[in-house]
Amino acid sequence: MTGPRVDRFHRLVHRAPTPPATSCPSPPPPTWRRSPPRPPATASPSCLPADQARRPFAWLPCRALASAHSALIGGTALLALAVLAGFANFAVMESLVAEGDAQRTAQNIREAEMLFRYGVAGFLVAAVLDVVVAWALQVFFAPVHEGVAMLGAWLRAVYAGVFIVAIAQLAGVPSLLGAADATGGRLDAEVLSKINAFHDIWDAGLSLFGLHLALLGYLAYKSRYVPRLVGVLVLIAGLGYLVDSLGRLLVPGSSIEAAMFTFVGEVVLMVWLLVKGGRVTVDESEPASPVRQR
Template identity: 45%
Template sequence: MSLRTSGRYTGAMFLLAFVAYGAGSGMAGQFLGSALVVLNSAMVAAIGVLAFRALRRPHPAIAWTYLVARGAEAFLLTAGIVLLDAFGDGAADIAYQAAMLLLSLGSLPFCLALYRQRWVPGWLAIWGFAGYALLATGSVAELMGASIGLALAIPGGLFEIVFGLLLLTRGFAPSGAARPENAPDEAAVDGDAQARGAALGAGAGLLVMAVLAGLANFGVVERLVSTDAAETTTRLLSNQTAFVLAIVALLAVAFLDVLVAWALRAFFGDAHRAVARLSAWCRTVYAVVFAVAITHLIAAAGLLHDAAATDRLSSRVYAQVTAFEEIWSLGLILFGVHLLLIGWLAWRSRTVPTWLAALVAIAGAGYLADSIGALVSAAYTVQVAAVTFVGEVALLVWLLVFARSRGDRRTTVKVDVRQKQPA
């Protein structure tokens, strides 16, 4: 499929999704309205796939980011329909604002890619970047209780209409100065640069995930949740904003999980392509399970937002928090398998030290032991992963050092080659 054709399809999806969601949200609570929102989610996912096909050669990292952002948006908008029916407006609104935030963060680099490739006029790419930045700001403000999101969403919404119309008429049409669509890309030709980029992407993603997960889970959720339902509800009611922001941070972690999964696949693909792909799918499915678990926290936050403190509220909120923990624990089985596979790939790799491969595999075994132990026996209280997670930290650090050292070596080689050239 040519750039022009994929661009025209993308434009059609932008416009149809805009209409479907607008009509569907106007019929909230009705079957037809829910069906239109689900249809919108399907078209949103299609936008991500079409853009990925166009961008994966010139800008693979941006292509993956935009694809996952659109997938996250589709998931959360669909989840919002379920949450609206079961838990009310508060939960649905949190899901919607989180969807808009993740969409915005993924669309910022997308607009930069549009500008660099000259697939659209420069002013339109800049408009899109500014519009999505405002949309992200509005979403964060709404999540924190400030009702300014609608006004800040207008520039981004208008951009999507204009962008969709432009793509529908001309597709992704590069100017004469842009790279020809069939020209080879350095990322596709230079294996060393590809490995370095994959290592940097995976390492940076793991680092951001560690910070977000630490702040959200250990700093907020585990601090507020106790073994008593009434006490937990009281704490959450007193810290609703922090709880909502922690939920969004955990959603961002799930988002990054997918990006890290495929960055690791790219890095370890030479060790064994099929196993690397399997490991990526294990982590991707884990991320989806984790996102499903997080929707229970969204439900709890929605209940807290819409209802007064009662015994019934306490039991319902605590049930959702418990469901989050149980589903996440089950998902960690897949995460453990992923780490075991990464450990095996690292052992086969010619660049990763054996001790690191062993630590990563041990970390995976720790997650498996904890998750299966909790599944088999309710009395299981051992936390093996609290010790074995060191393997994940070691992998994170090693990937960043590898990316940096290879970058320095690559620069040195280029300098040496230039020095050897005749004057």
């Protein structure tokens, strides 16, 4: 058999068998596709770049929000601190303590013991508010120079600790007066000694407070959002506390009271924080001008 018939026969014999028909069509071959890209990570709650996320107080909602809130918190705490410290120092200590007269001082405190206790409590709350002010002002002035702002905050926090040690001298006065009553008043002199120790420790701590104000004045002067006059006044207030503290330490019997005149800088800063500080926001898009006012 030759010719076209033989070729057709060979094609029929060697053809691959046809698979049996099925009722269900075979599934299509799997196709491999690239998984969709992950959505970009959301911005950090602090509105800061990743390399700044570890900075102090970066957990706050935003640096701009932190500056505005810290100004209001600091101004409010300074106002409350001024009221409490003024009440405790002038309405209580100045009215009850007779300088150099232990018997009269003890008698005054006995007659107004609750007022004396309120004064001690006012001093204690004022010391706690000093820590709040230290934190708030550190956040507010960190855009100017974070290191200097942190140093200033630590100086005020340490001053608050020294102030609490001084207040502890007053806290033991009521119990000492009770013991003096039981022994016929022989402990009146020790009561006056504790009150004098309170003033001595407080005066020494004011040197730290003066350094804190000096650094604060420098930061306010260098910033672009606090008037330079405010910075100068705060710096002068800090120098006044330094002169008073070092003067009493180096010159026995010194009666220098420079802070009675230079404290105006503290008042001006407090008013500015309450009135204008809440309008300050951080501009992250302009490194040369990190802070602006709304």
